[in-house]
Amino acid sequence: MEPVSEIDFGLNLRPDAPLLPGEAFHRELARIREAQRLAPVLFAGAVMRLITRFDDLDAAFKDDEQLPAGPTYKMTIEPCQGVTFESVDGPEHHTLRDLSTRALRKRPIARFSERQLPSIANAVIDRFAADGEADLVAQFSAVYPFLVFAQRLGLPLDEAERFKDWAFDILSYPLDNAAGLRAAAAVTAYTEPVLAERRACPLDDLLSSMTTAQKAGRSLRDEEVLAHVRALFSAGATTSFHGIGNTLYAVLSQEGALERLRERPERIPAAVDEMLRWEPPLGLLPRLVPRDAEVAGERVPAGSLLLFGIASANRDPRAYSNPDRFDFERPRQRLLTFGFGSHYCPGSHLARAQSAVALQALIARLPGLRLLDPEAARPWGTVMRGPPRLPVAWDRS
Numbered sequence: 001m002e003p004v005s006e007i008d009f010g011l012n013l014r015p016d017a018p019l020l021p022g023e024a025f026h027r028e029l030a031r032i033r034e035a036q037r038l039a040p041v042l043f044a045g046a047v048m049r050l051i052t053r054f055d056d057l058d059a060a061f062k063d064d065e066q067l068p069a070g071p072t073y074k075m076t077i078e079p080c081q082g083v084t085f086e087s088v089d090g091p092e093h094h095t096l097r098d099l100s101t102r103a104l105r106k107r108p109i110a111r112f113s114e115r116q117l118p119s120i121a122n123a124v125i126d127r128f129a130a131d132g133e134a135d136l137v138a139q140f141s142a143v144y145p146f147l148v149f150a151q152r153l154g155l156p157l158d159e160a161e162r163f164k165d166w167a168f169d170i171l172s173y174p175l176d177n178a179a180g181l182r183a184a185a186a187v188t189a190y191t192e193p194v195l196a197e198r199r200a201c202p203l204d205d206l207l208s209s210m211t212t213a214q215k216a217g218r219s220l221r222d223e224e225v226l227a228h229v230r231a232l233f234s235a236g237a238t239t240s241f242h243g244i245g246n247t248l249y250a251v252l253s254q255e256g257a258l259e260r261l262r263e264r265p266e267r268i269p270a271a272v273d274e275m276l277r278w279e280p281p282l283g284l285l286p287r288l289v290p291r292d293a294e295v296a297g298e299r300v301p302a303g304s305l306l307l308f309g310i311a312s313a314n315r316d317p318r319a320y321s322n323p324d325r326f327d328f329e330r331p332r333q334r335l336l337t338f339g340f341g342s343h344y345c346p347g348s349h350l351a352r353a354q355s356a357v358a359l360q361a362l363i364a365r366l367p368g369l370r371l372l373d374p375e376a377a378r379p380w381g382t383v384m385r386g387p388p389r390l391p392v393a394w395d396r397s
């Protein structure tokens, strides 16, 4: 297969040479999408097929028969994180997912969002509000979602400054086995004593809900709870970090967006959703094809690797009108940013809520907030994508 682009979409790891910053990524995806539904592209030196269009990706996410998610994660993350619902399919997936994610459902997250998120956001802003300028990546999005995550899980905050490294290091497995295993061991050691406390005395947090949940006489053993904590750390905390960064980049870089939200804060949830479409923190998602399959009208042999083109589908003009425009007044439409079907992201309510509360708090606390260097703030990367820096200033009263 001859790749349709010179770009290697898997060489994603060098902040000193950012890959496809800002619209460069979306222009390249648009070119490929218009040429082919299933396009051979380079990914870390190998050729993989990229699903480029919304309808094909929608069908692929739903296709548990031909493209189950489990085999990919069994190969990539299970040796580091342990067996979780991410790496299994079918009824076992359903049971483990139900037992481990109850505290992430819509209603508990609405409660958490109202009672706890604003004070976490405000406490982080307190650290720099008097300064008149900040880098909102280093000082806000590298801190806030990790505190949120710890609070929802029920973990103590004494080592909170290490959470970001743990989350990204776990995710670096199998590219960097040693870092992945070290971080997984650190999360386990940090969580184990709290788990024992929650077994004895459950509270209103995710860890407690994992210890008390029962389904058809089944409940989670300690090792199963710890594996799910490791999995949530890597899947949830890293995406949240970039999700907050991209929300802030979108609103700060698009002319007039911040002012409109200041006037109409009820549009903040729509602005978060529009960011999730326009600049998704997970732009491309690798998927192993476990048996011969038919994908986007082509036969794909067992053992191939696909790339689910989330960022490409999100700007497919067949699905969204004027897709390159960041426009939170557009009618709300379905998104593939959180996947679809049985492995749909269980953290979507938390992700949306924490971004909305972050925007609300920053707008309320920092009058005249403005981006100082939009070029330097452009999100970069392909699989994980977010801004390297968000240098901002505001008016001090």
Ligand code: HEM
Pocket: 069, 085, 086, 087, 097, 104, 231, 232, 235, 236, 237, 239, 240, 243, 280, 281, 282, 285, 336, 337, 338, 339, 340, 342, 343, 344, 345, 346, 347, 348, 350, 351
């Ligand atoms: C903006 C932020 C987020 C994005 C863009 C995102 C994206 C996704 C996507 C695309 C999937 C589907 C993966 C697949 O089909 O292979 C997924 C699954 C998952 N996400 Fe998220 N996610 C986000 C936030 C979170 C949060 C906050 C949590 C946890 C607190 C979380 C936990 C998970 C888990 C555990 C899975 C696996 C689900 C399964 O296998 O059934 N994510 N996410």
